[in-house]
Amino acid sequence: MKRRTLLATLGVTAAGTAMGTGAFTSVEATRTVNVNIADEDEALLAMEPIDQTITDDEERGEIRLSFDEDVGDDSNGRGPGSKSTYLFDRLFRVTNQGTQDVFFESDFEKTYGDQDIGEIGFYVAETDDSLLDGESAVVKLEPGQAAEIGTLIDTQGVDPEFDNNEEFDFDATITASDEEPDDGVTVLDNEGEEEDDGVSGQ
Amino acid sequence: MKRRTAILSLGGFVASAGAAMGTGAFTSVEADRQVDIDVRDDTEAYLALQPVDANGDPIDDPENGSRTPLAQDDPFALVNEDTGRLDLNVTALNVDAVTTIPNLFQVSNLGRNEVDIHFEKSFEGDGDGNPDAVSFYRGQDDPETDAPLDDENNGITLEDGNSFVVDLVATTDGVTPGEGIIDTLTIVGVDVNRGDNA
Numbered sequence: 232m233k234r235r236t237l238l239a240t241l242g243v244t245a246a247g248t249a250m251g252t253g254a255f256t257s258v259e260a261t262r263t264v265n266v267n268i269a270d271e272d273e274a275l276l277a278m279e280p281i282d283q284t285i286t287d288d289e290e291r292g293e294i295r296l297s298f299d300e301d302v303g304d305d306s307n308g309r310g311p312g313s314k315s316t317y318l319f320d321r322l323f324r325v326t327n328q329g330t331q332d333v334f335f336e337s338d339f340e341k342t343y344g345d346q347d348i349g350e351i352g353f354y355v356a357e358t359d360d361s362l363l364d365g366e367s368a369v370v371k372l373e374p375g376q377a378a379e380i381g382t383l384i385d386t387q388g389v390d391p392e393f394d395n396n397e398e399f400d401f402d403a404t405i406t407a408s409d410e411e412p413d414d415g416v417t418v419l420d421n422e423g424e425e426e427d428d429g430v431s432g433q
Numbered sequence: 434m435k436r437r438t439a440i441l442s443l444g445g446f447v448a449s450a451g452a453a454m455g456t457g458a459f460t461s462v463e464a465d466r467q468v469d470i471d472v473r474d475d476t477e478a479y480l481a482l483q484p485v486d487a488n489g490d491p492i493d494d495p496e497n498g499s500r501t502p503l504a505q506d507d508p509f510a511l512v513n514e515d516t517g518r519l520d521l522n523v524t525a526l527n528v529d530a531v532t533t534i535p536n537l538f539q540v541s542n543l544g545r546n547e548v549d550i551h552f553e554k555s556f557e558g559d560g561d562g563n564p565d566a567v568s569f570y571r572g573q574d575d576p577e578t579d580a581p582l583d584d585e586n587n588g589i590t591l592e593d594g595n596s597f598v599v600d601l602v603a604t605t606d607g608v609t610p611g612e613g614i615i616d617t618l619t620i621v622g623v624d625v626n627r628g629d630n631a
């Protein structure tokens with residue numbers, strides 16, 4: 232028992248002598264990290280419905296826009312018609328709950344199978360002439376700022392052979408990044424007004 | 434200064450023990466020597482872990498924590514005033530999204546030797562968690578081309594006196610809100626000359 236104590240002591244000594252002060256052979260530091268998903272309306276990029284008819288959030292999980300029979304009246308309106316441009320102002324609200332300014336844009340699939348489904352895009356407030364596709368415009372959101380986002384659906388370019396009664400689902404990819412947009416991209420504020428700092432390239 | 438004194442006297446003990454072995458038999462000897470172990474807060478340890486600001490610079494008051502997003506109650510990183518350890522909080526991720534939190538914390542080698550560093554992540558709570566949903570990268574690395582710090586085949590070498598900031602990338606496709614993701618991060622540093630058997 233005492234011999235073992237002695238050997239252990241010598242071990243410590245040898246290590247200390249060989250390594251010198253301040254050098255370490257190995258360290259393993261275990262730390263607590265809390266990583267969790269929040270409800271959609273409480274996340275870093277918070278999104279919540281304004282127009283409850285079109286926008287629902289599946290019990291606060293993920294927002295979804297539905298342009299179907301719920302929008303029109305029971306007998307006739309069951310979705311956007313062909314060769315038309317529809318605007319739906321202020322469908323949902325997006326809030327920057329992060330720590331830095333972000334630029335909001337979205338990217339849509341523009342085809343369904345091999346069909347061209349026309350133009351679709353998000354816009355801020357009522358600025359429907361600047362779609363937030365990251366190429367023509369983006370919205371700048373400071374921490375705490377919210378923007379009300381609408382949707383433009385233009386069926387002018389839809390293939391006339393396209394089945395008028397077809398229902399299709401597709402995803403919009405929303406991006407909020409602190410990277411400055413390229414020159415020539417219009418930067419709008421959360422009310423849809425152009426920033427006048429020259430970034431817009433106007 | 435005290436540490437150096439302690440080690441020198443221990444070194445002397447080795448020599449005298451060797452001499453004792455050669456000249457005579459003894460049943461036992463018990464000799465107490467002083468060993469100073471001074472546990473430091475994470476910000477001052479040999480392998481230092483520090484909260485940083487949005488630019489990646491260490492903050493003045495680590496116990497107060499780094500920046501806190503509106504969506505969270507707690508800052509992304511802080512040094513717990515009770516334990517002295519770094520705590521990380523990223524608690525408001527969007528569902529079905531890729532989220533990058535740059536400049537989460539800084540790792541510094543305040544020792545005197547070069548070390549290989551890698552991270553290990555795990556979920557110790559109920560269930561399996563979703564450790565694959567989170568990765569950690571050096572700030573200067575590109576997640577599209579560089580391997581994460583928690584890739585077991587990827588270690589990065591950190592010279593003494595050097596440091597790097599850590600970014601977090603979370604991919605929450607297929608993770609249900611309320612499911613755990615990770616709750617433990619282990620930072621491992623091993624002297625470059627020791628191989629990877631530590």
